Amino acid sequence: MDQCVTVERELEKVLQKFSGYGQLCERSLEELIQYAGGLRREILQSENQDGALSGTISLVMTQCCKRIKDTVQKLASDHKDIHSSVSRVGKAIDKNFDSDISSVGIDGCWQADSQRILNEVMVEHFFRQGMLDVAEELCQESGLSIDQSQKEPFVELNRILEALKVRVLRPALEWAVSNREMLMAQNSSLEFKLHRLYFISLLMGGTVNQREALQYAKNFQPFALNHQKDIQVLMGSLVYLRQGIENSPYVHLLDANQWADICDIFTRDACALLGLSVESPLSVSFSAGCVALPALINIKAVIEQRQCTGVWNQKDELPIEVDLGKKCWYHSIFACPILRQQTTDNNPPMKLVCGHIISRDALNKMFNGSKLKCPYCPMEQSPGDAKQIFF
Ligand SMILES: [Zn+2]
Numbered sequence: 001m002d003q004c005v006t007v008e009r010e011l012e013k014v015l016q017k018f019s020g021y022g023q024l025c026e027r028s029l030e031e032l033i034q035y036a037g038g039l040r041r042e043i044l045q046s047e048n049q050d051g052a053l054s055g056t057i058s059l060v061m062t063q064c065c066k067r068i069k070d071t072v073q074k075l076a077s078d079h080k081d082i083h084s085s086v087s088r089v090g091k092a093i094d095k096n097f098d099s100d101i102s103s104v105g106i107d108g109c110w111q112a113d114s115q116r117i118l119n120e121v122m123v124e125h126f127f128r129q130g131m132l133d134v135a136e137e138l139c140q141e142s143g144l145s146i147d148q149s150q151k152e153p154f155v156e157l158n159r160i161l162e163a164l165k166v167r168v169l170r171p172a173l174e175w176a177v178s179n180r181e182m183l184m185a186q187n188s189s190l191e192f193k194l195h196r197l198y199f200i201s202l203l204m205g206g207t208v209n210q211r212e213a214l215q216y217a218k219n220f221q222p223f224a225l226n227h228q229k230d231i232q233v234l235m236g237s238l239v240y241l242r243q244g245i246e247n248s249p250y251v252h253l254l255d256a257n258q259w260a261d262i263c264d265i266f267t268r269d270a271c272a273l274l275g276l277s278v279e280s281p282l283s284v285s286f287s288a289g290c291v292a293l294p295a296l297i298n299i300k301a302v303i304e305q306r307q308c309t310g311v312w313n314q315k316d317e318l319p320i321e322v323d324l325g326k327k328c329w330y331h332s333i334f335a336c337p338i339l340r341q342q343t344t345d346n347n348p349p350m351k352l353v354c355g356h357i358i359s360r361d362a363l364n365k366m367f368n369g370s371k372l373k374c375p376y377c378p379m380e381q382s383p384g385d386a387k388q389i390f391f
Pocket of ligand 1: 356374376377379
């Protein structure tokens with residue numbers, strides 16, 4: 001963490017300088033433009049008197065040249081100054097962060113099939129971000145053939161999301177209406193919230209939209225059961241149409257945050273409908289890797305120091321448990337209270353007849369003849385009666 005602070009401090013200095021210089025540059029340029037304007041006027045005035053330059057013009061010109069030279073010199077020295085600050089950021093990064101992470105890499109982990117899978121994950125990530133051209137270029141270069149049907153949902157989602165970001169509701173509404181049944185089945189309030197926002201945008205137009213707003217309110221009908229209160233509030237706000245919603249007790253309806261919210265709700269519900277995770281698997285893995293990397297680099301160094309390099313050779317298993325934080329919890333885990341290990345597919349949790357749960361390995365170790373005594377309540381039972389538990 002300390003390393004981050006050092007780098008951030010250097011970065012802060014650069015940003016401060018940038019904002020200062022920005023204004024300074026603008027001022028110098030404005031002055032120069034004024035000078036040039038004066039010069040132009042002088043020249044225009046003396047256009048009719050042919051012959052050599054008048055005394056005034058040559059004076060103004062000399063001044064102007066001097067001014068330009070000074071300004072350029074000042075800008076050059078400022079540039080030098082800012083350049084040294086920027087390079088200090090780079091040095092701080094080099095000094096405080098480990099640039100060589102190859103020690104924790106596993107040789108040959110991106111060969112053949114894994115390489116293809118990695119490319120596929122990257123392509124899907126770009127589709128999700130709406131960077132279709134990048135995805136297609138990657139497909140071509142890596143020789144991947146991606147099915148069109150795989151791409152289409154992302155193209156559509158991105159189109160709708162882009163429209164929502166600029167407060168255009170129509171594409172999202174059309175999508176929600178055509179998927180109404182499935183959205184309702186997953187308890188989504190997306191369609192209602194879209195209609196609500198459309199209604200609010202009509203309210204903002206004032207009394208001119210009164211008739212249209214009333215007409216539009218019919219769209220709330222399918223949602224009357226679940227959103228009765230919201231609908232009542234919306235209808236109540238119509239009373240204040242004349243004096244403006246912004247001057248009424250209903251001013252909260254205009255909250256700008258709900259536009260950011262609707263983008264999130266749309267992404268979440270549409271992804272759920274299409275059976276996709278909300279976040280791209282690539283960015284999730286990447287951020288998990290960033291959290292785990294320092295711990296892995298440390299453990300690798302310790303392993304090498306103590307000369308027990310054989311310890312970490314299993315390719316799909318880490319030598320230590322790394323806590324990635326709550327954000328990365330996707331499912332419940334169960335640790336066997338007897339073996340003090342997390343249960344796995346090979347060693348699943350088993351429920352005993354008395355209701356206590358231990359791992360299968362613990363169970364196998366504990367039974368005596370054909371009888372098993374529960375380690376918690378001493379109930380005797382047959383090990384065959386234990387049932388596997390799925391979380
Ligand atoms: Zn028990």
